[in-house]
Amino acid sequence: MKLIDADKLTDLAAALARAGYRVVAPIDDSGVVRLKEWAEGAAIRTDAVPVNSAKDFLFPPSEIIGRWDLDGDDFTPRDVQPDAPKTVLLAVRPCDAAALTLLDTVFNWDYKDEFYNARRQAATVVPMVCTAADEQCFCTSVGGAPDATAGADAMLRPADGGTTLILEPLTDKGNVLLDAAGPALAEGDAVADPPVEIPRRFDVEAVTEWLSRNFESDLWPAISLACLGCGACAYACPTCHCFDIQDEATRRESVRLKNWDSCGFGLFTLHAGGHNPRPDQAARWRNRVMHKFSYIPERFKLLGCTGCGRCARVCGAGMSMSEVCRLIADETKKAPTHES
Amino acid sequence: MSPDPDQAQAVQQPGGNLYTPITMTIADSRDETYDVRTLRLEFPGEAERAAFFEKYRVGMFGLYGVPGAGESAFCIASPPTQDQYIECTFRKAGRVTAALRDREVGQTITFRGPYGNFFPIEEWKGKNIVFIAGGIALPPIRAVIWNILDRRDEFGDVTIVYGARTVADLVYKHELQQWQKRDDVKLILTVDPGGETDDWKGEIGFVPAVLEKAAPSAENAVAVVCGPPVMIKFTLPPLKQLSFPDADAYTTLENRMKCGVGKCGRCNVGSLYVCKDGPVFTIEQLKNLPQGDL
Amino acid sequence: MDVDRLRQDAAALLADGRARMVIGFRDRAGDRVPAFITDAEQAGELVYDEACRQNLAAYLKKAELARFRPVAIVARPAVMRSLVLLAAEAQVADADVLVLGVSDDDEYHGILDLAATAALLNEKYAEMPHDPDLVKRIEEISAMTPEERSTFWTEQFARCTRCYACRAACPMCYCTQCIVEKNVPQWISTAAAGHGNYAWNIIRAFHLAGRCTECGACEAACPQGIPLMLLNVVLARDVEEEFGIKVGYDAEAEPVIGSWSPDDGEDFIR
Numbered sequence: 068m069k070l071i072d073a074d075k076l077t078d079l080a081a082a083l084a085r086a087g088y089r090v091v092a093p094i095d096d097s098g099v100v101r102l103k104e105w106a107e108g109a110a111i112r113t114d115a116v117p118v119n120s121a122k123d124f125l126f127p128p129s130e131i132i133g134r135w136d137l138d139g140d141d142f143t144p145r146d147v148q149p150d151a152p153k154t155v156l157l158a159v160r161p162c163d164a165a166a167l168t169l170l171d172t173v174f175n176w177d178y179k180d181e182f183y184n185a186r187r188q189a190a191t192v193v194p195m196v197c198t199a200a201d202e203q204c205f206c207t208s209v210g211g212a213p214d215a216t217a218g219a220d221a222m223l224r225p226a227d228g229g230t231t232l233i234l235e236p237l238t239d240k241g242n243v244l245l246d247a248a249g250p251a252l253a254e255g256d257a258v259a260d261p262p263v264e265i266p267r268r269f270d271v272e273a274v275t276e277w278l279s280r281n282f283e284s285d286l287w288p289a290i291s292l293a294c295l296g297c298g299a300c301a302y303a304c305p306t307c308h309c310f311d312i313q314d315e316a317t318r319r320e321s322v323r324l325k326n327w328d329s330c331g332f333g334l335f336t337l338h339a340g341g342h343n344p345r346p347d348q349a350a351r352w353r354n355r356v357m358h359k360f361s362y363i364p365e366r367f368k369l370l371g372c373t374g375c376g377r378c379a380r381v382c383g384a385g386m387s388m389s390e391v392c393r394l395i396a397d398e399t400k401k402a403p404t405h406e407s
Numbered sequence: 408m409s410p411d412p413d414q415a416q417a418v419q420q421p422g423g424n425l426y427t428p429i430t431m432t433i434a435d436s437r438d439e440t441y442d443v444r445t446l447r448l449e450f451p452g453e454a455e456r457a458a459f460f461e462k463y464r465v466g467m468f469g470l471y472g473v474p475g476a477g478e479s480a481f482c483i484a485s486p487p488t489q490d491q492y493i494e495c496t497f498r499k500a501g502r503v504t505a506a507l508r509d510r511e512v513g514q515t516i517t518f519r520g521p522y523g524n525f526f527p528i529e530e531w532k533g534k535n536i537v538f539i540a541g542g543i544a545l546p547p548i549r550a551v552i553w554n555i556l557d558r559r560d561e562f563g564d565v566t567i568v569y570g571a572r573t574v575a576d577l578v579y580k581h582e583l584q585q586w587q588k589r590d591d592v593k594l595i596l597t598v599d600p601g602g603e604t605d606d607w608k609g610e611i612g613f614v615p616a617v618l619e620k621a622a623p624s625a626e627n628a629v630a631v632v633c634g635p636p637v638m639i640k641f642t643l644p645p646l647k648q649l650s651f652p653d654a655d656a657y658t659t660l661e662n663r664m665k666c667g668v669g670k671c672g673r674c675n676v677g678s679l680y681v682c683k684d685g686p687v688f689t690i691e692q693l694k695n696l697p698q699g700d701l
Numbered sequence: 702m703d704v705d706r707l708r709q710d711a712a713a714l715l716a717d718g719r720a721r722m723v724i725g726f727r728d729r730a731g732d733r734v735p736a737f738i739t740d741a742e743q744a745g746e747l748v749y750d751e752a753c754r755q756n757l758a759a760y761l762k763k764a765e766l767a768r769f770r771p772v773a774i775v776a777r778p779a780v781m782r783s784l785v786l787l788a789a790e791a792q793v794a795d796a797d798v799l800v801l802g803v804s805d806d807d808e809y810h811g812i813l814d815l816a817a818t819a820a821l822l823n824e825k826y827a828e829m830p831h832d833p834d835l836v837k838r839i840e841e842i843s844a845m846t847p848e849e850r851s852t853f854w855t856e857q858f859a860r861c862t863r864c865y866a867c868r869a870a871c872p873m874c875y876c877t878q879c880i881v882e883k884n885v886p887q888w889i890s891t892a893a894a895g896h897g898n899y900a901w902n903i904i905r906a907f908h909l910a911g912r913c914t915e916c917g918a919c920e921a922a923c924p925q926g927i928p929l930m931l932l933n934v935v936l937a938r939d940v941e942e943e944f945g946i947k948v949g950y951d952a953e954a955e956p957v958i959g960s961w962s963p964d965d966g967e968d969f970i971r
Contacts, residue, residue, distance in 0.1 A: 096926075097926065099926050118924055118925070118926075128862050128863070128892075128893035128894075129892035129893045129894050132424065132426040132427075133426060133427060133428070133474070135474035135475075137474065137475060140510070140511075140514050141514075141515070142430075142474045142475075142515065144427070144430065147424065147427075149424075173669075173670055174670060176669065177669075178425050178668040178669065178670070179425060180424075180425055180670060181424045181425060182424065202730045202731070282677070282697040282699060282700075283697075283699060288765060291765075292735070292737045292760075292763075292765070292766070293734060293735040293737070295759060295760075295763070295869035295870065296869055297864050297865045297866040297868065297869035297870075297922075298862075298863070298864040298865060298866075299864040299866040299922070299924045301864075302862045302864045302924070303924060308670070308672060309671055309672035309673060310665070310666070310670070310671045310672075311665055311671070311891065312426070312477070312478060312665045312666060312671070313477060313891050313892070314472070314473075314474060314475050314476055314477040314478075315475075315887070315890055315892070316474065316475030316476075321474040321475035323426065323474070323477075323478075324891075324892050325426070326863075326891055326892050326893065327862065327863075327893065328671070328672075328673070329864075330672065330673075332865075334878075334882055335663075335673060336662070336663050336673065337663060338661070338662070338663050339479075339498075339500040339501055339504070339663075340500065340635070342636065344662070344676070344699075344700055344701055345700070347764060347765050348763070348765060349765065350699065350700075353699075354675075354700070357677070357678075358672070358675070361678065362675065362677065362678035365678050366678060381866075381924040383755065383866050383869070383870050383918070383921060383922025383923075383924075384734075384735060384755065384869070384870070384922075385729065385732065385733075385734025385735050385755070386734075387729070387734075390729065501884070501885065502884045502885045502887075505885070
């Protein structure tokens with residue numbers, strides 16, 4: 068098997084960078100762990116879930132999808148190509164890789180989004196198995212695991228008590244990556260450390276089942292009181308993919324942008340005529356939970372959440388998807404009352 | 408009524424991407440009311456025109472735009488039987504519609520489409536059709552009306568109940584006159600109480616009440632309803648009273664839309680995306696949607 | 702801090718109807734998250750310590766909570782200032798707000814109405830010294846050349862994803878349609894990039910000039926760790942120097958930027 072010392076991950080990054088990969092890894096950014104483009108000298112940290120998710124590099128916060136030259140009232144379209152450098156998503160979390168299954172589906176389910184696809188095809192995904200987790204992690208509650216390989220081209224497995232990393236290829240892209248890593252990897256044997264045990268926090272099937280019957284429920288206003296309607300959770304979430312299309316222009320040029328958006332914002336569903344189907348945070352939270360645990364499963368047979376816990380970590384107002392699901396699951400354990 | 412999976416790629420520029428629109432020329436422009444305009448748009452070339460009409464069925468929508476201002480989703484207000492152009496009708500409501508209104512005949516706008524599902528008019532052959540529309544919601548219905556009238560022999564009786572707040576708010580006034588004159592169409596026009604002019608000869612009353620009074624037969628008939636949410640809500644009881652089964656009554660929804668292709672996550676009502684599973688729905692489907700998301 | 706007294710007071714307020722809701726903090730596995738208590742029996746879950754950084758006055762802008770008035774809010778001095786300022790800006794009626802006063806040095810001030818809150822602020826918290834690290838950083842940045850400053854801020858704002866958590870966390874950001882949500886014209890680019898990020902962050906700071914009570918909730922809420930307090934504190938200090946006013950101490954005060962006096966420093970309007 069191919070090995071590298073656990074504290075030599077930057078050597079692997081350097082080798083891959085020399086081989087032409089843009090290396091994206093969890094970097095120490097003034098004390099915060101952030102997935103960023105690695106550059107020589109940057110410290111790679113794998114001791115905490117990064118504040119952002121791998122989705123940033125396949126579906127960026129803002130990208131140009133159309134361009135025109137303007138001349139008075141006339142306009143001439145210009146070509147737009149996706150910006151998709153060869154990239155390795157190195158030492159990302161398995162929950163981020165698992166999220167790619169949903170993003171792949173949404174961006175391709177009959178119309179194909181070449182912006183996403185170009186970046187996806189150019190990306191080699193190398194998650195690292197989690198041997199530690201925090202209170203917010205709940206991958207095991209949503210069909211995931213700290214050593215899940217969904218979406219992965221290769222896996223980094225901590226081994227020999229955390230001193231070594233095994234790099235195991237899983238796909239052709241993974242094999243290509245291993246070759247590119249060259250002498251940064253040693254040949255040898257090691258025993259993979261067990262992944263962290265994460266207790267199941269709630270019964271997700273019970274949640275999905277409850278959601279199918281409870282569009283109207285007092286639970287929605289009750290659980291959404293703390294939410295102040297920003298986009299922090301949606302932006303940090305590896306599966307959230309809502310976007311806005313917006314034009315910007317100077318007198319000579321206009322661009323059409325695809326920008327991140329969030330169903331938590333008040334104006335997200337506001338109609339031109341003034342009607343807003345989701346006029347309060349309770350309705351918007353209901354949509355958020357339904358989308359992830361009811362509508363996406365119904366349509367795509369996947370969950371819309373991989374349990375990474377970022378939403379709870381970033382929320383400045385104390386909301387947590389895991390807590391909401393626990394509350395819903397608790398509802399289902401109560402004695403059955405009359406159906407509404 | 409799901410879109411044909413082979414319709415995976417709408418009309419695009421050569422080498423373009425999913426979001427690349429084509430450039431349409433404004434061939435004609437007509438003010439329907441003081442803030443509602445209809446544009447007649449011509450395709451940039453025969454290839455684009457033919458590709459569009461191969462996919463277009465009545466009920467589908469498009470995204471009309473002006474570079475620098477943005478895009479806005481409205482129905483395609485003309486039928487596939489009028490295959491040299493498309494028309495759109497919109498009210499000036501915000502930034503994009505204001506920019507569209509500033510465009511003149513001979514100038515260009517961008518267009519993406521056709522998207523969404525469509526009215527299953529092939530299943531309506533031989534049936535009587537009852538159209539019920541209110542105000543600015545006539546455009547999508549008007550496309551269906553013309554589709555039926557252009558193939559008149561294939562369908563049974565055509566009844567149209569259309570109303571607006573005031574006479575000035577009625578759209579397609581010259582077409583209303585044409586339909587009034589035809590003896591193979593029964594047109595009932597109405598304005599809200601207080602909206603009539605001195606020489607108004609039509610009904611006075613809200614659309615649902617006028618529908619109830621007109622009492623079209625549900626025998627071998629389908630109903631096509633479009634209007635603001637409140638009008639639809641109040642039209643359902645008379646439809647039910649007239650024995651129109653929910654599965655034979657159709658409507659078209661409009662939600663705030665951006666991508667039009669099921670990706671931006673904005674237009675869903677419950678688990679259905681208006682841009683993919685709609686915009687055309689049966690009343691039966693509408694009733695099964697979570698009403699709190701409408 | 703005598704949290705038991707806080708809990709008892711909260712319970713009493715709810716039991717006798719002086720408040721329809723108490724907004725405070727509860728513990729969730731070590732985190733401090735908001736608690737919305739409508740029943741005296743729930744008061745036992747209230748906690749308070751220096752980890753409670755949210756400005757709970759922000760919840761006064763939530764329409765869903767408007768029916769729960771009078772509302773009692775657990776407030777440290779900077780949050781008390783927010784409440785007084787919201788009353789001065791006519792966003793809340795004096796009679797609709799009660800304060801359960803807490804402080805960062807472990808003192809519990811009991812139940813206060815808005816007038817008593819303002820009195821307490823003037824008596825005990827007229828001077829609220831800043832964190833020395835913050836002061837030092839402000840001095841460092843002020844000493845930079847414009848180019849160095851531009852580099853510094855470009856780097857900071859590059860991380861902004863336009864999630865608007867800063868706006869959501871701020872009690873003074875209560876506009877029903879924020880400037881960044883207006884598109885006729887589009888004053889500020891909505892793309893999370895260069896010029897738009899600069900514009901958003903600086904314009905928000907300017908819209909808070911003379912209105913920021915320096916509670917730090919925006920910086921605490923920012924998922925990207927952008928040092929927003931550097932901007933807000935500098936502007937607050939400038940307002941203090943130019944207009945001689947510290948906001949949030951007088952519920953009758955006219956808004957600093959929204960009022961004019963012949964004695965104002967600028968002479969281009971006379």
